[in-house]
Amino acid sequence: MKSGGFRTNMESNFDPERYGMLFCLECDGNGKLLNDSDDTEICPKCGGFGFIKKEKEPDKKKNNKVILKK
Numbered sequence: 018m019k020s021g022g023f024r025t026n027m028e029s030n031f032d033p034e035r036y037g038m039l040f041c042l043e044c045d046g047n048g049k050l051l052n053d054s055d056d057t058e059i060c061p062k063c064g065g066f067g068f069i070k071k072e073k074e075p076d077k078k079k080n081n082k083v084i085l086k087k
Contacts, residue, residue, distance in 0.1 A: 038068040 033039055040046035044060035048067040059065040
């Protein structure tokens with residue numbers, strides 16, 4: 018390891034599941050889109066990152082009641 022505590026060898030891959038993320042469905046995790054004129058553009062859904070946050074599912078164990086006030 019170099020001085021300063023920085024890693025120089027990145028042997029492990031990024032695990033999106035560990036951080037509650039998944040591959041962007043719009044760009045397939047590339048972060049870029051190829052348009053008709055063979056130009057690349059940044060994916061609008063993930064902002065070029067290639068991953069998006071998972072949507073949290075509602076907790077099915079709790080009784081979620083909706084109260085409407087009149």
